[in-house]
Amino acid sequence: MADAVEVTVGIDIGTTSVKAVAVDTHGRVPRRVRLTHPVVAPTPSVFEHDAATVWRDRVVAACDAVSDGFSVVGIGLAAMVPSLAAVDGDGVPITAGILYGDQRGHHPDGEFVGFLRWLEQAEPHAAGYWPAQAVAGAALCGEAAIDGVTALCCLPVFDSGGWDARWCDPAKLPRPALDHTPVGHRSGAPVAAGTVDAMAEQIVAGADEPGDVLVICGTTLITWAVGEGWPAAEGLWTIPHLRPGLAAVGGPSNAGGLFLERVRALTGDPAAEPAHPERVPLWVPYIRGERTPRHDPDLRAALVGLHVGHGPEEVLAAAYEASGFVVRHHLDVAGVSPQRLVAVGGGVHVHRWMQALADTVNVPVDVAAVPEGAARGAAWLARVSAGRESTDLADAGRWALVGRRVEPRPEWSDACDRRYPQWRAACDAAAEPVQSKEER
Missing domain, CATH: 3.30.420.40 (ATPase, nucleotide binding domain)
Known part of the structure; x- marks a missing residue:
């Protein structure tokens, strides 16, 4: 030994x-x-x-x-x-x-x-x-x-x-x-x-500058936008950053792997992508309610705008887009103009998810080289506990490692820009309380 x-x-x-x-x-x-x-x-x-x-x-x-x-x-x-x-x-x-x-x-x-x-x-x-x-x-x-x-x-x-x-x-x-x-x-x-x-994910991700957005792509989708001071927005959470003078605003959503795995199972996970960026329906992705920013456990998912010309590949593409739209919604609520996304978590293996994040938010996505970010962060904390590192957790940034960069595709980003307001309207409609017969 x-x-x-x-x-x-x-x-x-x-x-x-x-x-x-x-x-x-x-x-x-x-x-x-x-x-x-x-x-x-x-x-x-x-x-x-x-x-x-x-x-x-x-x-x-x-x-x-x-x-x-x-x-x-x-x-x-x-x-x-x-x-x-x-x-x-x-x-x-x-x-x-x-x-x-x-x-x-x-x-x-x-x-x-x-x-x-x-x-x-x-x-x-x-x-x-x-x-x-x-x-x-x-x-x-x-x-x-x-x-x-x-x-x-x-x-x-x-x-x-x-x-x-x-x-x-x-x-x-x-x-x-x-x-x-x-x-x-x-x-x-x-x-x-x-x-x-x-x-643990945060300390080894390398999302350490204002304008960086950490997106944790796990069963839960988590968005943290890094900014100066103490940014706050209604419906979102604010947490301290590891670096002095910075904080992160955002929160968790159920539109991550929990939602995407279900749609993949329903569609058969087709390998083909849609032939045209305009031919994609809309998913309201709240498969078991939503956390931030809506805080409504009773919301449910819905497929909007499906027509006879859509196939499984369009339905799956809409799911990846919905996950990206949720990130964009968090950033809109926070009033943040992102410079880049830093994607971590098990979902970094799924290129179509990473591409949808880039297309929907229209910024580059730096994808972590190691998907087990939370486990690596826990390993860093173990080094601190063992006296092998200082207690300044910002030092963990030396373990940050980008595996690849995914750039937005202009034709898809343009189509997403047109769909995003429709997606917001569909989600708002899903969140409206159902009127009683007397009210109608």
Whole structure:
């Protein structure tokens, strides 16, 4: 083992797979593992994981698979938010893991409170109520801990002083690890506290200048437009950037892989593209409601303008365009004029998605060379926890790596410019409340 390559391991618990990477000191990935899993969604209002399998068993399996044969100097993990499951005294989930957007999170004080209240009623004698990061951490090193970023996603149950006992017994919630000290060890390697996938993605993406727009192309589509000061817009979120004086405005949408995979399945995923840029219908992409900027869980998808001349290739092209239009809508709401998009996440493998982003927003798209961005970001945080890097997370920009640039196609961008107002009108119409017979 003395001559083995030194790596840090990063793990990302995603909606449809657990990704793990072994990353060397230069940010290269000599080994990767992807273990797929189902998401349980029998109705649009239910969204959950088999938490015991996904958050524990597959995390451990993925970690061990990428670690074998390397000298592992640190382990980090990331996962989506919010999520929550009830656990027993050994930290094993005894309920399903409830995921973002599930109706049980519909609560005036936020999704985390909604999940917590539901689980307390379902399993009042549970030993704890833990998000995916904590369950995975306990499985890896015996310590259920979350970092400060994940804890802040649990507001108002978490505040600057820790867990607020007015909401829940703090002993039933994971330990907030608010610095970069390792929370435990696995086979001698320090383990960092679990963090948020989007934050881990951000630190290694390289979207670090005003005018850059980070687009995370995963099951969830997330848009973050980088700007100076503290840009804000109604319906969108604003988060700090890693660099002083900058922040990012935007938020998540359901018009990512969750929507596109369904349309690909329905159309048979044709290889051909439409013969003409004008012959494309419109998708209202809200397959299970929408997050930002509409914040309406009851919205549903619709295909608008379909005629007898359209085939599967036009219907699929419209889906990719709708995803790009959602990014454009976020930028319009934010009042942002983008200079480039930086695309990261598993969707970077899909060239037609990347091309649609370029065409609909009409700016170049720099596509990440490594799709497992959240796992790489978790690996960087593991290096920080292990004392191999400074605590200035802006240093992680040296791991940013663009694989290719996708330029907009003028004829398609012109057609998208004409379709975009029609798409906005179709989405606005879908969001209007249905009138009662008396009102009509």
